[in-house]
Amino acid sequence: MRSIAAALLASAASPALAQAAAETVAATATDTATASAATAEDAALKALYEAEWAWRADEFAREVDESGRSTASDRFPSVTAEAQARRLAYWDDVLAKLDEIDVDALSPEERINYAVFRTKLEAEANNLRYKRYEAPFNSDTFFWGGLNPRTPPSAVEDYEKLLGRMRDIPRFFDENIVNMRAGLARGYTVPKVSTIGRDETMVPFTAAGADNPFLKTFRNMPSSIPPEQQAALLADAETVVREQVAPAYTNLLAFMREEYMPNARDNIMAESLPDGPAFYQSQIREYTTLDLTAEEIHQIGLEEVARIRADMERTIAETGFEGSFDEFLEFLRTDAQFYAETPKELLSFSAYVAKRVDGKLKDLFTVLPRYRFTILPVPDEIAPIYTSGRGGLESCLMNTYDLPSRPLYNLTALTLHECVPGHSHQAAMALEAPDRPDFRRQTYFSGYGEGWGLYCEWLGTVLGVYDTPYEEFGRQTFEMWRAARLVIDTGIHHYGWSRQQAIDYLLANTALAQADVENEIDRYIAWPGQALAYKLGELTIRRLRAEAQEELGPAFDQRPFHDTLLNLGSVPLDTLEAEMRRWIEDQKALHNVAP
Known part of the structure:
Protein backbone atom coordinates (compact mmCIF):
# COMPACT_ATOMS: atom_id res chain seq x y z
CA MET A 1 0.00 0.00 0.00
CA ARG A 2 1.23 3.53 -0.82
CA SER A 3 2.05 5.80 2.08
CA ILE A 4 -0.38 8.57 3.03
CA ALA A 5 2.21 11.14 1.89
CA ALA A 6 2.51 9.52 -1.55
CA ALA A 7 -1.24 9.47 -1.93
CA LEU A 8 -1.49 13.18 -1.12
CA LEU A 9 1.23 14.05 -3.66
CA ALA A 10 -0.53 12.09 -6.37
CA SER A 11 -3.80 13.87 -5.68
CA ALA A 12 -2.31 17.18 -6.81
CA ALA A 13 -1.87 15.90 -10.36
CA SER A 14 -5.38 14.61 -11.12
CA PRO A 15 -8.98 14.78 -9.77
CA ALA A 16 -9.29 11.03 -10.30
CA LEU A 17 -6.13 10.48 -8.37
CA ALA A 18 -7.40 12.88 -5.75
CA GLN A 19 -10.49 10.71 -5.27
CA ALA A 20 -8.35 7.60 -5.09
CA ALA A 21 -6.07 9.30 -2.62
CA ALA A 22 -8.99 10.26 -0.43
CA GLU A 23 -10.22 6.66 -0.43
CA THR A 24 -6.71 5.44 0.39
CA VAL A 25 -6.42 7.86 3.28
CA ALA A 26 -9.84 6.83 4.62
CA ALA A 27 -9.04 3.13 4.32
CA THR A 28 -5.68 3.65 5.99
CA ALA A 29 -7.29 5.60 8.81
CA THR A 30 -9.86 2.82 9.29
CA ASP A 31 -7.13 0.16 9.31
CA THR A 32 -5.13 2.20 11.79
CA ALA A 33 -8.13 2.70 14.06
CA THR A 34 -8.98 -1.01 13.91
CA ALA A 35 -5.39 -1.98 14.67
CA SER A 36 -5.31 0.51 17.53
CA ALA A 37 -8.54 -0.87 19.00
CA ALA A 38 -7.22 -4.44 18.69
CA THR A 39 -3.97 -3.43 20.37
CA ALA A 40 -5.83 -1.80 23.25
CA GLU A 41 -8.22 -4.73 23.75
CA ASP A 42 -5.38 -7.24 23.42
CA ALA A 43 -3.41 -5.35 26.05
CA ALA A 44 -6.37 -5.22 28.43
CA LEU A 45 -6.97 -8.95 28.10
CA LYS A 46 -3.28 -9.80 28.46
CA ALA A 47 -3.05 -7.74 31.64
CA LEU A 48 -5.98 -9.69 33.11
CA TYR A 49 -4.74 -13.20 32.38
CA GLU A 50 -1.14 -12.47 33.31
CA ALA A 51 -2.22 -10.96 36.63
CA GLU A 52 -4.54 -13.90 37.30
CA TRP A 53 -1.77 -16.40 36.54
CA ALA A 54 0.59 -14.71 39.01
CA TRP A 55 -2.18 -14.48 41.62
CA ARG A 56 -3.09 -18.14 41.04
CA ALA A 57 0.48 -19.31 41.63
CA ASP A 58 0.56 -17.61 45.02
CA GLU A 59 -3.03 -18.51 45.93
CA PHE A 60 -2.60 -22.20 45.15
CA ALA A 61 0.94 -22.59 46.50
CA ARG A 62 2.58 -23.10 43.13
CA GLU A 63 5.91 -22.03 41.72
CA VAL A 64 6.42 -20.97 38.11
CA ASP A 65 9.70 -22.04 36.53
CA GLU A 66 11.61 -20.29 33.74
CA SER A 67 9.53 -22.01 31.07
CA GLY A 68 6.32 -20.76 32.67
CA ARG A 69 5.37 -24.23 33.95
CA SER A 70 3.60 -24.33 37.29
CA THR A 71 5.07 -26.78 39.80
CA ALA A 72 4.42 -27.68 43.43
CA SER A 73 5.99 -25.53 46.15
CA ASP A 74 6.79 -26.47 49.76
CA ARG A 75 3.21 -26.16 51.01
CA PHE A 76 -0.39 -26.88 50.10
CA PRO A 77 -2.95 -24.15 49.38
CA SER A 78 -5.43 -23.06 52.00
CA VAL A 79 -8.82 -24.67 51.42
CA THR A 80 -10.81 -22.93 54.16
CA ALA A 81 -14.23 -21.47 53.42
CA GLU A 82 -12.68 -18.02 53.82
CA ALA A 83 -10.03 -18.79 51.21
CA GLN A 84 -12.68 -20.11 48.82
CA ALA A 85 -14.78 -16.97 49.29
CA ARG A 86 -11.73 -14.83 48.56
CA ARG A 87 -11.09 -16.75 45.33
CA LEU A 88 -14.70 -16.47 44.23
CA ALA A 89 -14.66 -12.71 44.78
CA TYR A 90 -11.45 -12.42 42.76
CA TRP A 91 -12.74 -14.49 39.86
CA ASP A 92 -16.08 -12.68 39.80
CA ASP A 93 -14.16 -9.41 39.56
CA VAL A 94 -12.05 -10.74 36.67
CA LEU A 95 -15.18 -12.01 34.88
CA ALA A 96 -16.78 -8.58 35.23
CA LYS A 97 -13.67 -7.02 33.68
CA LEU A 98 -13.82 -9.56 30.84
CA ASP A 99 -17.37 -8.36 30.14
CA GLU A 100 -15.92 -4.94 29.34
CA ILE A 101 -13.60 -6.25 26.61
CA ASP A 102 -14.82 -5.98 23.01
CA VAL A 103 -14.20 -9.54 21.82
CA ASP A 104 -14.72 -8.57 18.16
CA ALA A 105 -11.82 -6.11 18.44
CA LEU A 106 -9.35 -8.74 19.66
CA SER A 107 -6.68 -10.15 17.39
CA PRO A 108 -7.28 -13.79 16.28
CA GLU A 109 -4.88 -15.33 18.81
CA GLU A 110 -6.22 -13.23 21.67
CA ARG A 111 -9.78 -14.29 20.79
CA ILE A 112 -8.67 -17.86 21.51
CA ASN A 113 -7.01 -16.72 24.74
CA TYR A 114 -10.22 -14.95 25.74
CA ALA A 115 -12.36 -18.05 25.13
CA VAL A 116 -9.99 -20.32 27.07
CA PHE A 117 -9.56 -17.88 29.95
CA ARG A 118 -13.24 -17.05 30.34
CA THR A 119 -14.47 -20.64 30.04
CA LYS A 120 -11.95 -21.81 32.64
CA LEU A 121 -12.78 -19.01 35.09
CA GLU A 122 -16.53 -19.55 34.75
CA ALA A 123 -16.09 -23.21 35.68
CA GLU A 124 -13.81 -22.36 38.62
CA ALA A 125 -16.24 -19.74 39.94
CA ASN A 126 -19.27 -22.02 39.53
CA ASN A 127 -17.60 -24.78 41.50
CA LEU A 128 -17.03 -22.35 44.36
CA ARG A 129 -20.59 -21.03 44.12
CA TYR A 130 -21.89 -24.58 44.57
CA LYS A 131 -19.25 -25.22 47.27
CA ARG A 132 -17.85 -28.33 45.65
CA TYR A 133 -14.92 -28.05 48.06
CA GLU A 134 -17.27 -29.42 50.74
CA ALA A 135 -17.11 -32.78 48.93
CA PRO A 136 -13.39 -32.69 48.02
CA PHE A 137 -12.94 -36.11 46.43
CA ASN A 138 -14.63 -38.58 44.12
CA SER A 139 -14.40 -42.32 43.68
CA ASP A 140 -10.81 -42.39 42.38
CA THR A 141 -9.36 -38.90 42.90
CA PHE A 142 -8.76 -37.77 46.48
CA PHE A 143 -7.28 -34.76 48.23
CA TRP A 144 -5.25 -37.22 50.32
CA GLY A 145 -3.99 -39.09 47.25
CA GLY A 146 -1.25 -38.21 44.79
CA LEU A 147 0.70 -36.31 47.46
CA ASN A 148 3.55 -38.79 47.14
CA PRO A 149 5.15 -38.33 43.67
CA ARG A 150 4.63 -41.06 41.07
CA THR A 151 8.33 -40.90 40.25
CA PRO A 152 11.03 -39.80 42.74
CA PRO A 153 12.30 -36.22 42.39
CA SER A 154 15.70 -35.68 40.82
CA ALA A 155 17.13 -32.74 42.80
CA VAL A 156 17.78 -31.99 46.48
CA GLU A 157 15.59 -28.87 46.41
CA ASP A 158 12.67 -30.95 45.13
CA TYR A 159 13.03 -33.35 48.04
CA GLU A 160 13.15 -30.38 50.41
CA LYS A 161 9.93 -29.01 48.91
CA LEU A 162 8.35 -32.45 49.28
CA LEU A 163 9.35 -32.47 52.95
CA GLY A 164 7.71 -29.05 53.33
CA ARG A 165 4.47 -30.36 51.86
CA MET A 166 4.62 -33.42 54.10
CA ARG A 167 4.93 -31.16 57.15
CA ASP A 168 1.86 -29.25 55.90
CA ILE A 169 -0.34 -32.34 55.57
CA PRO A 170 -1.93 -32.08 59.06
CA ARG A 171 -3.12 -28.52 58.42
CA PHE A 172 -4.29 -29.36 54.90
CA PHE A 173 -6.26 -32.40 56.07
CA ASP A 174 -7.80 -30.54 59.01
CA GLU A 175 -9.13 -27.80 56.71
CA ASN A 176 -10.66 -30.40 54.40
CA ILE A 177 -12.30 -32.14 57.37
CA VAL A 178 -13.92 -28.84 58.41
CA ASN A 179 -15.26 -28.41 54.88
CA MET A 180 -16.58 -31.98 54.77
CA ARG A 181 -18.41 -31.46 58.07
CA ALA A 182 -20.05 -28.37 56.59
CA GLY A 183 -21.13 -30.47 53.60
CA LEU A 184 -22.54 -33.15 55.89
CA ALA A 185 -24.57 -30.50 57.72
CA ARG A 186 -26.33 -29.37 54.52
CA GLY A 187 -26.66 -32.75 52.84
CA TYR A 188 -23.89 -32.15 50.31
CA THR A 189 -21.56 -35.15 50.34
CA VAL A 190 -19.97 -37.70 48.09
CA PRO A 191 -22.57 -40.48 47.65
CA LYS A 192 -22.07 -43.22 50.23
CA VAL A 193 -21.62 -45.95 47.61
CA SER A 194 -18.67 -44.06 46.12
CA THR A 195 -16.91 -43.86 49.48
CA ILE A 196 -16.87 -47.61 50.10
CA GLY A 197 -13.30 -48.92 50.03
CA ARG A 198 -11.83 -45.47 49.47
CA ASP A 199 -10.79 -45.35 53.11
CA GLU A 200 -8.45 -48.26 52.38
CA THR A 201 -6.33 -45.99 50.19
CA MET A 202 -5.27 -44.10 53.34
CA VAL A 203 -4.18 -47.14 55.30
CA PRO A 204 -0.63 -47.51 53.85
CA PHE A 205 0.09 -43.90 54.79
CA THR A 206 -0.85 -44.46 58.44
CA ALA A 207 2.31 -46.55 58.84
CA ALA A 208 4.80 -44.63 60.97
CA GLY A 209 7.78 -46.68 59.82
CA ALA A 210 9.58 -47.96 56.76
CA ASP A 211 6.47 -49.26 54.99
CA ASN A 212 5.02 -45.78 54.52
CA PRO A 213 4.96 -45.02 50.73
CA PHE A 214 6.55 -41.61 51.32
CA LEU A 215 9.65 -43.27 52.71
CA LYS A 216 9.90 -45.53 49.68
CA THR A 217 10.29 -42.33 47.66
CA PHE A 218 13.15 -41.19 49.86
CA ARG A 219 14.87 -44.56 49.54
CA ASN A 220 14.96 -44.22 45.74
CA MET A 221 16.96 -41.03 45.34
CA PRO A 222 19.10 -40.68 42.20
CA SER A 223 22.85 -41.26 42.46
CA SER A 224 23.44 -37.62 41.49
CA ILE A 225 22.56 -36.71 45.10
CA PRO A 226 25.63 -37.32 47.34
CA PRO A 227 25.22 -40.15 49.89
CA GLU A 228 25.50 -37.83 52.90
CA GLN A 229 22.67 -35.64 51.58
CA GLN A 230 20.56 -38.72 50.83
CA ALA A 231 21.04 -39.89 54.40
CA ALA A 232 20.10 -36.49 55.83
CA LEU A 233 16.98 -36.21 53.66
CA LEU A 234 15.89 -39.75 54.57
CA ALA A 235 16.37 -39.06 58.28
CA ASP A 236 14.23 -35.90 57.99
CA ALA A 237 11.58 -37.83 56.10
CA GLU A 238 11.46 -40.57 58.75
CA THR A 239 10.86 -37.93 61.43
CA VAL A 240 8.18 -36.12 59.41
CA VAL A 241 6.37 -39.38 58.60
CA ARG A 242 6.43 -40.51 62.19
CA GLU A 243 5.41 -37.20 63.76
CA GLN A 244 3.17 -35.57 61.15
CA VAL A 245 2.24 -37.62 58.10
CA ALA A 246 1.17 -40.89 59.74
CA PRO A 247 -0.82 -39.18 62.54
CA ALA A 248 -2.60 -36.95 60.00
CA TYR A 249 -3.62 -39.93 57.86
CA THR A 250 -4.68 -41.84 60.99
CA ASN A 251 -6.89 -38.94 62.07
CA LEU A 252 -8.41 -38.59 58.60
CA LEU A 253 -9.05 -42.34 58.41
CA ALA A 254 -10.91 -42.25 61.73
CA PHE A 255 -13.01 -39.29 60.57
CA MET A 256 -13.90 -41.06 57.33
CA ARG A 257 -14.86 -44.34 58.97
CA GLU A 258 -16.60 -43.02 62.06
CA GLU A 259 -18.25 -39.82 60.85
CA TYR A 260 -18.27 -39.24 57.10
CA MET A 261 -18.98 -42.59 55.49
CA PRO A 262 -21.87 -43.56 57.84
CA ASN A 263 -23.57 -40.21 57.21
CA ALA A 264 -22.88 -39.72 53.50
CA ARG A 265 -25.98 -39.44 51.32
CA ASP A 266 -27.69 -42.53 49.94
CA ASN A 267 -29.25 -40.72 46.98
CA ILE A 268 -26.86 -40.81 44.01
CA MET A 269 -28.66 -38.28 41.79
CA ALA A 270 -26.84 -34.94 41.33
CA GLU A 271 -30.13 -33.15 40.75
CA SER A 272 -31.22 -34.18 44.27
CA LEU A 273 -28.47 -31.98 45.77
CA PRO A 274 -29.06 -28.39 46.91
CA ASP A 275 -29.64 -26.38 43.68
CA GLY A 276 -29.25 -29.77 41.99
CA PRO A 277 -30.62 -29.10 38.48
CA ALA A 278 -28.56 -25.92 38.08
CA PHE A 279 -25.52 -27.65 39.59
CA TYR A 280 -25.73 -30.59 37.16
CA GLN A 281 -26.15 -28.25 34.20
CA SER A 282 -23.02 -26.37 35.33
CA GLN A 283 -21.12 -29.67 35.39
CA ILE A 284 -22.32 -30.52 31.89
CA ARG A 285 -21.04 -27.15 30.70
CA GLU A 286 -17.71 -27.50 32.54
CA TYR A 287 -16.81 -30.91 31.23
CA THR A 288 -18.23 -30.72 27.70
CA THR A 289 -17.86 -26.93 27.11
CA LEU A 290 -21.10 -27.28 25.13
CA ASP A 291 -24.54 -25.82 25.77
CA LEU A 292 -26.46 -29.10 25.68
CA THR A 293 -29.21 -30.25 28.01
CA ALA A 294 -29.27 -33.60 29.80
CA GLU A 295 -32.15 -34.69 27.59
CA GLU A 296 -30.24 -33.86 24.38
CA ILE A 297 -27.15 -35.72 25.57
CA HIS A 298 -29.18 -38.76 26.62
CA GLN A 299 -30.68 -38.99 23.11
CA ILE A 300 -27.27 -38.63 21.42
CA GLY A 301 -26.08 -41.48 23.62
CA LEU A 302 -28.94 -43.77 22.68
CA GLU A 303 -28.30 -43.16 18.98
CA GLU A 304 -24.57 -43.83 19.31
CA VAL A 305 -25.17 -47.01 21.32
CA ALA A 306 -27.40 -48.35 18.54
CA ARG A 307 -24.86 -47.46 15.82
CA ILE A 308 -21.88 -49.00 17.62
CA ARG A 309 -23.84 -52.13 18.51
CA ALA A 310 -24.29 -52.80 14.79
CA ASP A 311 -20.53 -52.41 14.27
CA MET A 312 -19.84 -54.84 17.11
CA GLU A 313 -22.16 -57.45 15.63
CA ARG A 314 -20.25 -57.29 12.33
CA THR A 315 -16.94 -57.77 14.15
CA ILE A 316 -18.29 -60.79 16.03
CA ALA A 317 -19.19 -62.32 12.69
CA GLU A 318 -15.57 -61.80 11.52
CA THR A 319 -14.29 -63.88 14.46
CA GLY A 320 -16.41 -66.85 13.41
CA PHE A 321 -18.10 -67.03 16.82
CA GLU A 322 -21.54 -68.62 16.43
CA GLY A 323 -23.24 -67.71 19.69
CA SER A 324 -25.29 -64.69 20.78
CA PHE A 325 -23.94 -61.26 21.67
CA ASP A 326 -24.21 -62.03 25.39
CA GLU A 327 -22.46 -65.38 24.90
CA PHE A 328 -19.63 -63.64 23.03
CA LEU A 329 -19.18 -61.20 25.91
CA GLU A 330 -19.05 -64.11 28.36
CA PHE A 331 -16.45 -65.84 26.15
CA LEU A 332 -14.29 -62.70 26.17
CA ARG A 333 -14.61 -62.29 29.94
CA THR A 334 -13.67 -65.87 30.78
CA ASP A 335 -11.25 -67.28 28.18
CA ALA A 336 -7.67 -67.36 29.50
CA GLN A 337 -6.15 -66.51 26.10
CA PHE A 338 -7.26 -62.89 26.57
CA TYR A 339 -5.56 -62.25 29.91
CA ALA A 340 -2.02 -61.60 31.12
CA GLU A 341 -0.53 -63.98 33.66
CA THR A 342 1.74 -61.41 35.30
CA PRO A 343 1.74 -57.62 35.76
CA LYS A 344 4.93 -57.42 33.69
CA GLU A 345 3.18 -59.15 30.78
CA LEU A 346 0.40 -56.57 30.82
CA LEU A 347 2.84 -53.64 31.08
CA SER A 348 4.97 -55.14 28.31
CA PHE A 349 1.95 -55.46 26.03
CA SER A 350 1.12 -51.79 26.58
CA ALA A 351 4.74 -50.74 26.05
CA TYR A 352 4.89 -52.72 22.81
CA VAL A 353 1.76 -50.99 21.51
CA ALA A 354 3.20 -47.60 22.43
CA LYS A 355 6.46 -48.37 20.66
CA ARG A 356 4.66 -49.58 17.55
CA VAL A 357 2.71 -46.34 17.46
CA ASP A 358 5.94 -44.35 17.93
CA GLY A 359 7.03 -45.73 14.58
CA LYS A 360 3.88 -44.42 12.94
CA LEU A 361 3.81 -40.91 14.43
CA LYS A 362 5.42 -39.53 11.27
CA ASP A 363 2.18 -40.43 9.51
CA LEU A 364 0.12 -38.45 12.03
CA PHE A 365 2.17 -35.30 12.69
CA THR A 366 4.85 -33.12 11.14
CA VAL A 367 6.14 -31.98 14.56
CA LEU A 368 6.86 -34.26 17.53
CA PRO A 369 7.54 -33.31 21.18
CA ARG A 370 10.88 -33.88 22.88
CA TYR A 371 9.36 -34.63 26.30
CA ARG A 372 9.10 -38.36 27.01
CA PHE A 373 6.79 -40.31 29.30
CA THR A 374 7.13 -43.67 31.01
CA ILE A 375 4.63 -46.51 31.54
CA LEU A 376 4.06 -47.45 35.19
CA PRO A 377 1.68 -49.67 37.14
CA VAL A 378 -1.06 -47.92 39.11
CA PRO A 379 0.25 -47.62 42.70
CA ASP A 380 -0.78 -50.52 44.93
CA GLU A 381 -2.54 -48.31 47.47
CA ILE A 382 -5.15 -47.07 44.95
CA ALA A 383 -5.19 -49.85 42.33
CA PRO A 384 -8.26 -51.74 43.68
CA ILE A 385 -10.57 -48.78 43.09
CA TYR A 386 -8.71 -47.07 40.23
CA THR A 387 -9.62 -46.94 36.58
CA SER A 388 -7.89 -49.26 34.09
CA GLY A 389 -5.41 -46.62 32.96
CA ARG A 390 -4.63 -42.92 33.02
CA GLY A 391 -2.15 -40.88 31.02
CA GLY A 392 -0.28 -37.69 31.83
CA LEU A 393 2.82 -35.69 31.02
CA GLU A 394 5.20 -37.61 33.26
CA SER A 395 3.77 -41.10 33.01
CA CYS A 396 1.07 -43.36 31.67
CA LEU A 397 -0.42 -45.63 34.34
CA MET A 398 -1.74 -49.12 33.62
CA ASN A 399 -3.69 -51.00 36.27
CA THR A 400 -2.20 -54.43 36.98
CA TYR A 401 -4.43 -55.19 39.98
CA ASP A 402 -6.75 -58.21 39.54
CA LEU A 403 -5.38 -59.37 36.18
CA PRO A 404 -8.49 -61.48 35.36
CA SER A 405 -10.31 -58.12 35.08
CA ARG A 406 -7.73 -56.63 32.65
CA PRO A 407 -8.31 -58.14 29.20
CA LEU A 408 -5.51 -57.67 26.70
CA TYR A 409 -7.93 -57.16 23.81
CA ASN A 410 -8.79 -53.76 25.34
CA LEU A 411 -5.19 -52.76 25.94
CA THR A 412 -4.35 -51.52 22.44
CA ALA A 413 -7.17 -48.99 22.53
CA LEU A 414 -6.35 -48.05 26.13
CA THR A 415 -2.70 -47.39 25.29
CA LEU A 416 -3.61 -45.28 22.27
CA HIS A 417 -5.95 -43.23 24.46
CA GLU A 418 -3.83 -42.79 27.57
CA CYS A 419 -0.27 -42.86 26.24
CA VAL A 420 0.43 -42.17 22.58
CA PRO A 421 -0.87 -40.40 20.54
CA GLY A 422 -3.31 -39.75 23.39
CA HIS A 423 -2.91 -37.97 26.71
CA SER A 424 0.82 -38.31 27.42
CA HIS A 425 1.73 -37.25 23.88
CA GLN A 426 -0.90 -34.51 23.93
CA ALA A 427 0.41 -33.13 27.24
CA ALA A 428 3.95 -32.96 25.85
CA MET A 429 2.73 -31.15 22.73
CA ALA A 430 0.87 -28.64 24.89
CA LEU A 431 3.95 -28.08 27.05
CA GLU A 432 6.22 -27.42 24.07
CA ALA A 433 3.80 -25.52 21.85
CA PRO A 434 5.20 -22.12 20.81
CA ASP A 435 3.81 -18.62 21.32
CA ARG A 436 1.20 -19.34 23.95
CA PRO A 437 0.58 -17.60 27.30
CA ASP A 438 1.64 -19.62 30.32
CA PHE A 439 -1.95 -20.17 31.48
CA ARG A 440 -2.84 -21.73 28.12
CA ARG A 441 -0.09 -24.32 28.44
CA GLN A 442 -1.62 -25.76 31.60
CA THR A 443 -5.34 -25.29 31.06
CA TYR A 444 -7.24 -28.50 30.40
CA PHE A 445 -10.77 -28.99 29.12
CA SER A 446 -12.13 -32.53 29.31
CA GLY A 447 -14.20 -32.21 26.12
CA TYR A 448 -11.06 -31.39 24.13
CA GLY A 449 -8.62 -33.67 25.97
CA GLU A 450 -10.82 -36.73 26.40
CA GLY A 451 -12.29 -36.20 22.95
CA TRP A 452 -8.76 -36.37 21.56
CA GLY A 453 -8.06 -39.53 23.58
CA LEU A 454 -11.11 -41.34 22.20
CA TYR A 455 -10.36 -40.06 18.68
CA CYS A 456 -6.88 -41.61 19.07
CA GLU A 457 -8.49 -44.99 19.73
CA TRP A 458 -10.25 -44.65 16.38
CA LEU A 459 -6.97 -43.49 14.75
CA GLY A 460 -5.65 -46.97 15.52
CA THR A 461 -7.89 -48.23 12.71
CA VAL A 462 -6.20 -45.78 10.32
CA LEU A 463 -2.74 -46.85 11.53
CA GLY A 464 -3.51 -50.58 11.37
CA VAL A 465 -2.51 -51.40 14.96
CA TYR A 466 -5.53 -53.56 15.80
CA ASP A 467 -4.13 -56.96 14.86
CA THR A 468 -7.16 -59.18 15.43
CA PRO A 469 -10.95 -58.87 15.35
CA TYR A 470 -10.82 -59.27 19.11
CA GLU A 471 -8.68 -56.15 19.47
CA GLU A 472 -11.03 -54.32 17.11
CA PHE A 473 -13.91 -55.47 19.29
CA GLY A 474 -11.95 -54.16 22.26
CA ARG A 475 -11.80 -50.77 20.54
CA GLN A 476 -15.50 -50.92 19.78
CA THR A 477 -16.31 -51.90 23.35
CA PHE A 478 -14.33 -48.85 24.51
CA GLU A 479 -16.25 -46.65 22.08
CA MET A 480 -19.51 -48.22 23.26
CA TRP A 481 -18.38 -47.61 26.84
CA ARG A 482 -18.08 -43.87 26.13
CA ALA A 483 -21.38 -43.75 24.25
CA ALA A 484 -23.10 -45.60 27.09
CA ARG A 485 -21.73 -42.99 29.47
CA LEU A 486 -23.91 -40.36 27.80
CA VAL A 487 -26.93 -42.50 28.63
CA ILE A 488 -25.74 -43.54 32.10
CA ASP A 489 -24.50 -40.19 33.43
CA THR A 490 -27.70 -38.40 32.44
CA GLY A 491 -29.68 -41.46 33.51
CA ILE A 492 -28.24 -41.32 37.03
CA HIS A 493 -28.08 -37.58 37.59
CA HIS A 494 -31.14 -36.37 35.65
CA TYR A 495 -33.52 -39.30 35.26
CA GLY A 496 -32.84 -40.94 38.64
CA TRP A 497 -31.37 -44.30 37.60
CA SER A 498 -30.20 -46.64 40.35
CA ARG A 499 -26.61 -47.84 40.61
CA GLN A 500 -27.65 -51.36 39.63
CA GLN A 501 -29.57 -50.09 36.61
CA ALA A 502 -26.43 -48.30 35.43
CA ILE A 503 -24.23 -51.38 36.06
CA ASP A 504 -26.62 -53.62 34.12
CA TYR A 505 -26.69 -51.21 31.17
CA LEU A 506 -22.90 -51.07 30.89
CA LEU A 507 -22.48 -54.84 31.33
CA ALA A 508 -25.09 -55.53 28.66
CA ASN A 509 -23.46 -53.30 26.05
CA THR A 510 -19.69 -53.76 26.56
CA ALA A 511 -17.09 -56.46 27.16
CA LEU A 512 -15.77 -54.64 30.22
CA ALA A 513 -15.11 -56.85 33.24
CA GLN A 514 -17.46 -56.71 36.23
CA ALA A 515 -14.85 -55.02 38.45
CA ASP A 516 -14.17 -52.34 35.84
CA VAL A 517 -17.88 -51.73 35.36
CA GLU A 518 -18.55 -51.27 39.07
CA ASN A 519 -15.57 -48.92 39.50
CA GLU A 520 -16.67 -46.91 36.49
CA ILE A 521 -20.27 -46.56 37.64
CA ASP A 522 -19.09 -45.42 41.08
CA ARG A 523 -16.92 -42.87 39.34
CA TYR A 524 -19.86 -41.46 37.35
CA ILE A 525 -21.96 -41.35 40.50
CA ALA A 526 -19.33 -39.33 42.37
CA TRP A 527 -18.22 -37.14 39.45
CA PRO A 528 -21.33 -35.81 37.64
CA GLY A 529 -20.81 -34.68 34.07
CA GLN A 530 -17.18 -35.71 33.61
CA ALA A 531 -18.07 -38.92 31.79
CA LEU A 532 -19.92 -36.92 29.11
CA ALA A 533 -16.76 -35.26 27.79
CA TYR A 534 -15.25 -38.22 25.92
CA LYS A 535 -17.86 -39.08 23.33
CA LEU A 536 -19.05 -35.51 22.73
CA GLY A 537 -15.46 -34.38 22.20
CA GLU A 538 -14.66 -37.28 19.89
CA LEU A 539 -17.81 -36.68 17.84
Missing part, protein backbone atom coordinates in the same frame (compact mmCIF):
# COMPACT_ATOMS: atom_id res chain seq x y z
CA THR A 540 -16.72 -33.07 17.40
CA ILE A 541 -13.22 -34.00 16.19
CA ARG A 542 -14.50 -36.76 13.89
CA ARG A 543 -17.05 -34.35 12.41
CA LEU A 544 -14.36 -31.72 11.79
CA ARG A 545 -12.10 -34.29 10.13
CA ALA A 546 -14.96 -35.42 7.88
CA GLU A 547 -15.64 -31.79 6.92
CA ALA A 548 -11.97 -31.26 6.10
CA GLN A 549 -11.83 -34.40 3.97
CA GLU A 550 -14.98 -33.42 2.08
CA GLU A 551 -13.94 -29.79 1.56
CA LEU A 552 -10.33 -30.49 0.61
CA GLY A 553 -10.70 -33.78 -1.23
CA PRO A 554 -7.30 -35.12 -2.39
CA ALA A 555 -5.60 -32.10 -0.79
CA PHE A 556 -6.53 -33.33 2.72
CA ASP A 557 -3.51 -34.36 4.81
CA GLN A 558 -4.15 -35.62 8.33
CA ARG A 559 -0.72 -34.47 9.52
CA PRO A 560 -1.33 -30.69 9.41
CA PHE A 561 -4.89 -31.35 10.59
CA HIS A 562 -3.52 -33.01 13.75
CA ASP A 563 -0.72 -30.46 14.11
CA THR A 564 -3.21 -27.61 14.05
CA LEU A 565 -5.59 -29.31 16.46
CA LEU A 566 -2.90 -30.06 19.05
CA ASN A 567 -1.07 -26.77 18.59
CA LEU A 568 -4.22 -25.00 19.71
CA GLY A 569 -3.75 -26.58 23.11
CA SER A 570 -6.78 -27.44 25.20
CA VAL A 571 -9.66 -25.20 24.12
CA PRO A 572 -13.47 -25.21 24.48
CA LEU A 573 -15.13 -27.29 21.77
CA ASP A 574 -16.89 -24.32 20.15
CA THR A 575 -13.50 -22.61 19.84
CA LEU A 576 -12.03 -25.81 18.38
CA GLU A 577 -14.77 -25.87 15.73
CA ALA A 578 -14.24 -22.24 14.77
CA GLU A 579 -10.46 -22.55 14.53
CA MET A 580 -10.44 -25.83 12.59
CA ARG A 581 -12.97 -24.46 10.11
CA ARG A 582 -10.71 -21.45 9.65
CA TRP A 583 -7.87 -23.89 8.98
CA ILE A 584 -9.99 -25.66 6.36
CA GLU A 585 -10.60 -22.37 4.56
CA ASP A 586 -6.88 -21.54 4.67
CA GLN A 587 -6.04 -24.96 3.25
CA LYS A 588 -8.55 -24.49 0.44
CA ALA A 589 -6.86 -21.22 -0.50
CA LEU A 590 -3.37 -22.76 -0.21
CA HIS A 591 -4.24 -25.69 -2.48
CA ASN A 592 -6.51 -23.71 -4.84
CA VAL A 593 -9.48 -25.90 -3.99
CA ALA A 594 -12.60 -24.61 -5.69
CA PRO A 595 -15.43 -23.54 -3.36
